[in-house]
Amino acid sequence: MESTLEFFTSRRSTRKYKTEAVPEEKLHQIVEAGRFAPSGGNCQSTHFIVIKNKEILTELAELVQQEFAKMEITPGLYKSIVNSINLSKSGNYVFHYNAPVLIVTANQKDYGNNIADCSCALENMMLMTNALDLGSCWINQLKWLNENPVILEYMKKLGMDDTERVYGALAVGYPDTADGLPERKPLQRTGNKVTVVDL
Amino acid sequence: MESTLEFFTSRRSTRKYKTEAVPEEKLHQIVEAGRFAPSGGNCQSTHFIVIKNKEILTELAELVQQEFAKMEITPGLYKSIVNSINLSKSGNYVFHYNAPVLIVTANQKDYGNNIADCSCALENMMLMTNALDLGSCWINQLKWLNENPVILEYMKKLGMDDTERVYGALAVGYPDTADGLPERKPLQRTGNKVTVVDL
Numbered sequence: 001m002e003s004t005l006e007f008f009t010s011r012r013s014t015r016k017y018k019t020e021a022v023p024e025e026k027l028h029q030i031v032e033a034g035r036f037a038p039s040g041g042n043c044q045s046t047h048f049i050v051i052k053n054k055e056i057l058t059e060l061a062e063l064v065q066q067e068f069a070k071m072e073i074t075p076g077l078y079k080s081i082v083n084s085i086n087l088s089k090s091g092n093y094v095f096h097y098n099a100p101v102l103i104v105t106a107n108q109k110d111y112g113n114n115i116a117d118c119s120c121a122l123e124n125m126m127l128m129t130n131a132l133d134l135g136s137c138w139i140n141q142l143k144w145l146n147e148n149p150v151i152l153e154y155m156k157k158l159g160m161d162d163t164e165r166v167y168g169a170l171a172v173g174y175p176d177t178a179d180g181l182p183e184r185k186p187l188q189r190t191g192n193k194v195t196v197v198d199l
Numbered sequence: 200m201e202s203t204l205e206f207f208t209s210r211r212s213t214r215k216y217k218t219e220a221v222p223e224e225k226l227h228q229i230v231e232a233g234r235f236a237p238s239g240g241n242c243q244s245t246h247f248i249v250i251k252n253k254e255i256l257t258e259l260a261e262l263v264q265q266e267f268a269k270m271e272i273t274p275g276l277y278k279s280i281v282n283s284i285n286l287s288k289s290g291n292y293v294f295h296y297n298a299p300v301l302i303v304t305a306n307q308k309d310y311g312n313n314i315a316d317c318s319c320a321l322e323n324m325m326l327m328t329n330a331l332d333l334g335s336c337w338i339n340q341l342k343w344l345n346e347n348p349v350i351l352e353y354m355k356k357l358g359m360d361d362t363e364r365v366y367g368a369l370a371v372g373y374p375d376t377a378d379g380l381p382e383r384k385p386l387q388r389t390g391n392k393v394t395v396v397d398l
Contacts, residue, residue, distance in 0.1 A: 004330045007206070008232040008323050033207040035391040037322060038337055041279060044390025051396040078311050080240060112277050113339070116367065119318035123236060124207050127326070131203045138237060140312070159394035168315065191243025192234040195358035197250040 010184050011126055014135025017099045017173035018180075021052070026132050027101060030172060033128035034103070037120035040113035046121050049104040049158055057102060060154065064141055065093040067148050081144055095141040099171035104142060104155070106164040118167035125170050135175035135182045142166040209383050210325055213334025216298045216372035217379075220251070225331050226300060229371060232327035233302070236319035239312035245320050248303040248357055256301060259353065263340055264292040266347050280343055294340040298370035303341060303354070305363040317366035324369050334374035334381045341365040 022030075031048055039046060051057055068088035077085075087093040096102045105121050107114035122138060129136040145151040146165040155166060175182045221229075230247055238245060250256055267287035276284075286292040295301045304320050306313035321337060328335035344350040345364040354365060374381045 004327065005228055005231055008235045008327070011235070011237070013237065029204055031393055032204055035388065035393070036207045036210070038210070038212065038325065044388065046391055048391065048393045049396060050393065053397050056396055115314045116318040119315040120322040123319040123322040126237065128203065128207070158396050189234065189243065193246045194230060195246065195248045197248060197255055197357050198252050
């Protein structure tokens with residue numbers, strides 16, 4: 001990285017992955033970066049469920065598609081959920097983009113900072129994947145289905161506790177690009193209003 | 200930083216600050232790091248309200264103390280909120296630790312990723328303050344009071360939109376330590392369960 005700021009500004013989402021496995025040492029560093037994210041009162045209750053097994057990933061994608069396909073599109077529903085439902089009804093939906101690794105972040109369901117803590121962990125892991133020239137993408141589908149009984153049961157089978165719920169996930173892998181590196185095209189940044197109070 | 204991982208593992212919360220102002224160039228880099236955090240569908244709706252004015256910071260701290268002091272402690276209330284209420288009732292509560300800068304992150308109240316997006320921005324800004332050898336601390340009090348009419352009105356006066364709410368904030372400044380650097384003592388990390396699914 002040429003500058004520290006580039007560490008942040010060069011990160012992009014990757015939605016197409018090679019099948020190549022992520023080396024253990026790199027995956028370890030990614031999860032460690034996540035584990036060192038801050039937590040409310042330093043409670044460290046974020047639970048990282050690292051899924052690398054191809055059959056499990058396939059089964060999970062099928063269940064997610066099955067459950068979204070049952071859902072109806074209601075007025076005002078968030079556009080990305082609408083998209084997940086429509087793609088699932090068409091029967092061609094793989095929510096994790098066939099990435100070789102999915103890192104699910106769960107936390108206590110009755111803890112007020114559960115989303116915030118998981119988000120900080122996910123952000124750390126995204127930055128670390130980028131620093132390692134790996135690709136990643138924030139995955140919200142398991143959060144949207146985090147009270148769905150089928151998905152909940154499956155997550156418990158994978159080691160999630162009864163008191164935990166999913167608040168986000170991360171697809172990780174080698175980007176399927178010509179040079180094998182994450183696409184880092186310039187990003188148009190017209191949003192994110194900044195108000196400076198310095199009267 | 201000796202390694203990329205250290206970029207994450209060396210971050211600590213700073214709760215005692217020098218009065219010294221944060222140089223404009225450093226503050227700019229911190230906010231830029233926050234602005235480049237990912238957002239749902241790349242909507243970039245996180246609004247950064249950067250407060251550097253001493254009178255405003257004092258007034259805000261007094262209002263927060265006043266509003267917490269009115270609150271009752273109910274069974275099951277989160278321990279840090281209980282702490283804020285108790286300290287406020289005792290009349291000696293400055294929620295932002297007298298840091299010279301407070302960066303408030305607001306977002307659309309009816310947007311499902313508001314907490315997640317603000318959290319990613321806050322995490323980026325925490326990492327950037329650490330890389331610049333500045334101190335920072337996640338501040339939740341304005342989020343806890345984000346529907347309180349007095350605080351809401353005050354935040355609107357500072358430029359927050361009617362449709363926005365506060366989902367987190369960051370105190371930033373030079374740590375008041377012997378060497379002026381953030382305290383980076385070893386962190387005991389016994390939490391953050393990691394489950395690896397690789398059958």
